[in-house]
Amino acid sequence: MTRSALTTPPPGAAPPEPLPGGPAPGSPLGPHYSHCFGCGPKQPTGLNLTASTPDGVTVTAEFVVGGVHQGAPGLAHGGVLATAMDEVIGMSIWLLRRPYVTGRLETDYLRPVSVGTTLHLRAWCTGVSGRKAYLEAEGRIGAPDGPVAVRAAALFIEVGMEHFAEHGDADAFLAEHHDYEVNP
Numbered sequence: 314m315t316r317s318a319l320t321t322p323p324p325g326a327a328p329p330e331p332l333p334g335g336p337a338p339g340s341p342l343g344p345h346y347s348h349c350f351g352c353g354p355k356q357p358t359g360l361n362l363t364a365s366t367p368d369g370v371t372v373t374a375e376f377v378v379g380g381v382h383q384g385a386p387g388l389a390h391g392g393v394l395a396t397a398m399d400e401v402i403g404m405s406i407w408l409l410r411r412p413y414v415t416g417r418l419e420t421d422y423l424r425p426v427s428v429g430t431t432l433h434l435r436a437w438c439t440g441v442s443g444r445k446a447y448l449e450a451e452g453r454i455g456a457p458d459g460p461v462a463v464r465a466a467a468l469f470i471e472v473g474m475e476h477f478a479e480h481g482d483a484d485a486f487l488a489e490h491h492d493y494e495v496n497p
């Protein structure tokens with residue numbers, strides 16, 4: 314991954330251990346919002362990712378690339394693949410147990426991804442420093458150990474829950490409010 318200094322954890326920023334009360338290894342990680350373009354089950358034109366954590370510190374998900382995700386004929390759009398990276402990384406909020414938003418997302422495209430491919434996604438945190446969480450992700454073709462098609466590195470910034478109520482749809486927020494101090 315050719316990550317920049319902005320997405321590289323500073324010295325001393327250790328990756329998190331599984332947090333007490335966090336999702337147990339093997340647990341599914343629910344959507345953070347039902348209409349989310351990445352993970353919302355009520356978003357028919359979205360990616361409909363369903364995620365889980367094998368170990369309490371890593372997120373895994375599968376993304377089936379469909380016709381609605383094309384850029385070039387028969388090939389996934391790069392922006393859609395970046396969305397998949399953003400989403401699988403964003404699912405780490407369940408493991409960090411705090412609300413974060415994407416500050417910076419860097420993506421490497423290594424192989425074209427055909428429509429019909431199942432991309433096996435994986436994300437992990439490389440360090441937390443104050444409000445900043447440094448995360449990486451990859452998407453592999455066809456199998457968890459298949460060829461890597463996409464890699465990403467990201468800087469996520471912790472925000473207060475008021476970020477979503479102030480800048481987004483406060484009613485929708487209240488209807489689906491998540492308390493990050495409890496299990497998802």
Ligand SMILES: CCCCCCCC/C=C\CCCCCCCC(=O)SCCNC(=O)CCNC(=O)[C@H](O)C(C)(C)COP(=O)(O)OP(=O)(O)OC[C@H]1O[C@@H](n2cnc3c(N)ncnc32)[C@H](O)[C@@H]1OP(=O)(O)O
Nearest residue numbers: 319345346399403412413414415416417470477485486489
């Ligand atoms: C409606 C119902 C909802 C129900 C559920 C609610 C709970 C949901 C919970 C969780 C959802 C998770 C969703 C996952 C989905 C995938 C993730 C996304 O796509 S998120 C959307 C895209 N991202 C944004 O829209 C951010 C827009 N940007 C901002 O709002 C601000 O810029 C923000 C919050 C990121 C930072 O603003 P500041 O004013 O709070 O803080 P400052 O001082 O600017 O930054 C803090 C530190 O971070 C660095 N920083 C910030 N942005 C950076 C950047 N782009 N590159 C490098 N450094 C950056 C700064 O240099 C600063 O560093 P120094 O403390 O000085 O060392």
